[in-house]
Amino acid sequence: MKHRFCPLFLAAISLGAAAAAKPPSLEGAPLIAAPAPSDAAQIAVEPGTQVSAAGEVWETTGTNLVVRDVTVPTITPILPAAGTGNGLAIVIAPGGGFTYLSMNHEGYWVGRWLAAHGITAFVLKYRLNATPADAGQFMRMRALRAKADSDPARTANSSPAAAWAQSDGLAAVALLRSEALKFRIDPDRIGFIGFSAGAVTAMNVATAYTPASRPDFVASIYGKMPDRPVPSDAPPLFAAVAADDRLLGGASQPMFNAWRAAGKSAELHIYQAGKHGFGMVHHGTTSDHWIDEFYWWLQAEGLLGSTYNQTSR
Amino acid sequence: MNAREIDGLKQRKPLLFVNKKKQKNIVNLELALTALPNVRSGPLEQKLFASFFQKKMLPSFAATVDFTYSLSGPTLMKCSIYSVAAVLLAAAPMANAAAQTGLGNPPTVRVSAPPDAGQIAVHPGTKVSSAGEVWETTGPDLKVRDVSVATLTPFLPASARADGLAVIIAPGGGFVHLSMETEGYAVARWLAARGVAGFVLKYRLDHTPAVMPESPRAQHSPNAKPDLTSPRSPNNSPVAFEAQADALAAIAMVRTRAAQFHIDPDRIGIIGFSAGAVTAMKVATTYTPSSRPDFVASLYGAMPDRPVPADAPPLFVAVAADDPLMADAAQPMFNAWRAAGKSAELHIFQAGKHGFGMVEHGTSSDHWIDEFYWWLQAKGP
Numbered sequence: 001m002k003h004r005f006c007p008l009f010l011a012a013i014s015l016g017a018a019a020a021a022k023p024p025s026l027e028g029a030p031l032i033a034a035p036a037p038s039d040a041a042q043i044a045v046e047p048g049t050q051v052s053a054a055g056e057v058w059e060t061t062g063t064n065l066v067v068r069d070v071t072v073p074t075i076t077p078i079l080p081a082a083g084t085g086n087g088l089a090i091v092i093a094p095g096g097g098f099t100y101l102s103m104n105h106e107g108y109w110v111g112r113w114l115a116a117h118g119i120t121a122f123v124l125k126y127r128l129n130a131t132p133a134d135a136g137q138f139m140r141m142r143a144l145r146a147k148a149d150s151d152p153a154r155t156a157n158s159s160p161a162a163a164w165a166q167s168d169g170l171a172a173v174a175l176l177r178s179e180a181l182k183f184r185i186d187p188d189r190i191g192f193i194g195f196s197a198g199a200v201t202a203m204n205v206a207t208a209y210t211p212a213s214r215p216d217f218v219a220s221i222y223g224k225m226p227d228r229p230v231p232s233d234a235p236p237l238f239a240a241v242a243a244d245d246r247l248l249g250g251a252s253q254p255m256f257n258a259w260r261a262a263g264k265s266a267e268l269h270i271y272q273a274g275k276h277g278f279g280m281v282h283h284g285t286t287s288d289h290w291i292d293e294f295y296w297w298l299q300a301e302g303l304l305g306s307t308y309n310q311t312s313r
Numbered sequence: 314m315n316a317r318e319i320d321g322l323k324q325r326k327p328l329l330f331v332n333k334k335k336q337k338n339i340v341n342l343e344l345a346l347t348a349l350p351n352v353r354s355g356p357l358e359q360k361l362f363a364s365f366f367q368k369k370m371l372p373s374f375a376a377t378v379d380f381t382y383s384l385s386g387p388t389l390m391k392c393s394i395y396s397v398a399a400v401l402l403a404a405a406p407m408a409n410a411a412a413q414t415g416l417g418n419p420p421t422v423r424v425s426a427p428p429d430a431g432q433i434a435v436h437p438g439t440k441v442s443s444a445g446e447v448w449e450t451t452g453p454d455l456k457v458r459d460v461s462v463a464t465l466t467p468f469l470p471a472s473a474r475a476d477g478l479a480v481i482i483a484p485g486g487g488f489v490h491l492s493m494e495t496e497g498y499a500v501a502r503w504l505a506a507r508g509v510a511g512f513v514l515k516y517r518l519d520h521t522p523a524v525m526p527e528s529p530r531a532q533h534s535p536n537a538k539p540d541l542t543s544p545r546s547p548n549n550s551p552v553a554f555e556a557q558a559d560a561l562a563a564i565a566m567v568r569t570r571a572a573q574f575h576i577d578p579d580r581i582g583i584i585g586f587s588a589g590a591v592t593a594m595k596v597a598t599t600y601t602p603s604s605r606p607d608f609v610a611s612l613y614g615a616m617p618d619r620p621v622p623a624d625a626p627p628l629f630v631a632v633a634a635d636d637p638l639m640a641d642a643a644q645p646m647f648n649a650w651r652a653a654g655k656s657a658e659l660h661i662f663q664a665g666k667h668g669f670g671m672v673e674h675g676t677s678s679d680h681w682i683d684e685f686y687w688w689l690q691a692k693g694p
Contacts (some may be wrong), residue, residue: 209527234348236663243657253644256661266634267677269684270647270659272691274628284692286658286684293677293684300663 010296012112029061031135037065038101042074042291045124045171059135063281067106068100068131068138073168077183078111079206086118086305088298089185091172091215093124095196095222095277097163099131099142105279106195106221113280113291118304120185122176126168129161139227155216157200157224165197166204170213173205177212189303191217191235193294195279196248199223206235217303219294222276224251230262240290242274267297413549417454427455432464435514435562437459439463447521453672455494456486458521464558465512465566468501469574474508477577478689481563481606483514485587485613485668488552489521495670496586496612503671503682508578509689511568516592519552548591548615556588557595561604566598568603582608582626586670587639590614594646596624610685613667616641621653628657629688631681633665659689 036058042051049072057068092114094106101107103267104125111121131138156162171200180187192215194202200218206218207228219238222245235258242250252268259266274287282288298304424445434441439462447458469475483494491497493513501511564581571578583606585593590611597609598619610629613636628650632643643661650657667680673679 040652077631188614243651255646257644261632265663266661267663268634268659268661270657272629272658272688273693286687286691288691289687293680296677296680297663300675300679 001172029064031059031061031066031139034060034065035059036067039076042076042125043175045073045125045168045175047171048177057131057133057135063104064102065104066096066100067103067125068128069133070101070125070128073127073164073171074125074126075113075172076108078108078115078121078123079183080115080118080120084118085120085184087120087184087186087189088118088305089112089120089122089176089180089183089190090163091122091124091169091176091190091192093126093165093169093192093194093198093201095194095279096128097156097200097230098129098159098165098197099138099156100128101125101177101198102277102279103194105277105281106198109280110193110291117295119298120183122172124169124172124198126198127161127164129159132299144306146264157198157226162197162200162204165201165250169201169205170209173209174213175213183203186305189216189305191215191303193219193221193238194223196223196277198227205230206237217298217301219297220252220255221253221279221290222248222252224248225255225258230258230264233263234262234264235260236301237264238294239267240269240271240287240293242271242278242285244273244285245276247276265301329438337539340442341344351643354434363369384620406529421449421451421456424448424450424455426457428550429464429466430439432466432515433566435463435465435559435566437562437566446570447523453495454492454670455498456490457493457515458490460491460518463517463555463562465563466498466501466515467574468498468505468511470510471506472575475510475575476508477575477580478508479510479512479567479571479574479576479581480504481512481560481567481581481583483516483556483560483585483589483592485585485589485670486518488548488556488588489519491515491518491589492586492668492670494673496589496668499671500584500682507634507686509686510574512563514560514563514589516556516589517552518556519550531554548588548617553588553591556592558598558619560585560592560596561600564606580607582606582610584612584629585614586612587614587668591617595619597628598622608689610688611643611646612670612681613639613643614646615639616646616649621649621655625650625653625655627693628655629685630658631660631662631684633662633667633669633676633678634666635664638667656693660684 015191036053036056044051051074052072055069055071059066069261092107092110094101094103096102107123111123114121131143169192173192176183176190177187192202192205194200201225202218202220203223203226203287206215207226209215215235217235217238222241237255239249239252239256242272243249252270256266256268269290271285271287273285379627426446426448432441435693441464444459445459447473449456465481482497482500484493485489486492493515497513501513504511560583563584567576567581568578583590583593583596591614592644593609594611594614597606598617598621600606606626608627608629613632628646630643630647632639634640643659647657647659661680662676662681664676666676669678671682
């Protein structure tokens with residue numbers, strides 16, 4: 001881990017920090033050390049690298065499971081039950097301000113929901129900025145930075161890990177496409193969904209691909225538009241955010257408008273409430289239903305394959 | 314399409330009539346195609362044909378058909394029609410499917426007014442009367458024109474399901490007609506099945522000729538966006554203000570009679586579609602305490618030129634990204650509400666065009682009413 005240590009990491013602030021600035025806690029709950037999940041199915045995304053959890057710090061906040069200090073990017077497949085797959089594949093990039101990953105709320109649980117609906121999901125564990133090993137120190141660092149930084153989203157996005165995450169995301173799409181037969185997925189229906197820093201990564205991927213790493217659709221859940229033009233063959237875009245998201249509530253309209261101005265397909269949902277980081281957590285707000293709307297969007301874009309039939313109301 | 318097929322078409326009898334009274338009988342795509350080579354090519358016919366292809370017959374193909382008003386001379390006109398026909402023939406299976414689901418503008422048929430014994434006049438002292446009204450069906454829709462007495466038709470939930478919530482439903486139709494079925498009754502039935510009382514508002518409209526021109530809203534340039542702030546815009550016409558008065562009166566009346574309808578007088582909202590949404594937004598910015606909607610929903614509507622009130626109700630906004638008229642009007646509405654610190658929600662669907670209402674198009678707009686219902690249920694910010 002130390003070999004990647006960079007002084008810039010101190011500037012790297014969680015996109016979720018604003019909501020949890022007062023006590024040193026993550027998502028409002030204390031961090032408790034947890035064992036890494038047994039994950040034999042994990043696959044290294046960079047050709048020639050080996051899966052390794054060395055140096056990773058896994059912690060729980062109660063329901064959520066978070067990981068820090070990731071140095072080897074991997075994907076964890078979550079497959080639909082035999083015979084129920086529709087061929088659609090999706091890479092899921094959790095958020096955590098490029099300093100941690102919200103693996104349950106914005107990763108595994110999303111994958112499980114999608115797999116239950118016939119979609120082959122792959123949770124991406126991308127490389128992160130290094131953090132102090134001690135949980136207390138880590139949280140104090142985050143809280144301090146959140147207070148001092150006027151634009152934590154911008155700071156996080158310019159940290160070194162943002163570029164590593166983009167590279168890991170592109171490699172994941174390319175890997176799935178080259179291994180499509182093995183995973184029983186359609187190489188022309190591989191998409192990317194991200195949350196917060198993972199959505200920043202998704203949008204980076206969706207504006208910087210090669211033919212091999214091009215996502216066939218992209219979904220940004222509380223993300224923002226990168227400082228790049230919309231590609232001429234940009235994939236369809238799904239954007240969702242809560243109106244009361246203090247960090248990124250205003251960042252989805254520019255993304256949607258950029259896509260539409262380029263003549264590309266785009267959909268936008270802004271929920272009355274849900275704050276930053278709702279993921280798969282139910283708050284009793286309309287953000288609870290984002291994944292239903294995402295599924296309907298996949299259906300409407302014709303991405304669910306030949307099994308799709310219009311349902312009557 | 315080869316020369317023989319074109320010759321074959323020429324032999325057939327014309328079934329499409331375009332005359333100076335602008336009357337048409339369009340039965341389906343096949344018949345329309347049959348008629349194509351027989352069209353005379355005077356300036357009026359050219360214009361009507363262009364209009365017919367661009368917005369009436371197959372709006373979704375208009376972009377792929379290179380058809381201009383500037384063509385002159387019979388030969389050019391016919392060549393152009395043949396190329397259009399070729400494109401349409403290639404697309405015929407899709408087009409027929411579209412016609413069956415109401416996308417391809419099926420024929421308008423005059424019908425009698427529905428038996429509507431439950432109607433209530435919204436203005437105190439007026440009596441329900443459908444005198445002068447013209448009712449017509451178009452595909453799945455039932456439309457009314459020439460409304461001169463504003464009424465509400467209640468759709469009440471079974472008492473076991475009723476949760477006390479009430480919604481006034483204002484259909485659209487450019488203040489010229491009302492889409493009573495797809496933007497009215499069907500919405501009310503869906504809501505009533507889920508415990509919400511729906512009241513379909515039949516608001517007053519402009520008088521129309523007995524035989525309607527094909528599209529009263531877009532006579533001049535079919536794809537031009539309306540200038541909603543213009544004094545000449547339909548949204549600012551005298552009849553638009555009559556509609557606003559009718560909707561305000563409807564809320565006040567339902568509130569007064571809340572006990573009779575078994576609804577909560579503090580949970581009465583309004584939802585509108587297109588011109589009905591313009592009306593809903595006017596209502597949501599000009600109420601008195603007795604006529605204040607407790608929530609407002611705009612389906613492909615627009616923001617009036619007025620400030621957001623200090624106690625503005627929560628706002629739900631939905632539109633399709635490919636709506637040529639109102640797609641760009643949704644974000645300003647949402648942003649005005651948010652800038653005033655009020656609760657607002659926004660859905661812009663990947664596709665669905667203008668006027669989807671309760672008609673399914675296979676686009677994500679098919680699900681707007683689920684999202685509206687979730688919004689009604691959701692906990693506030």
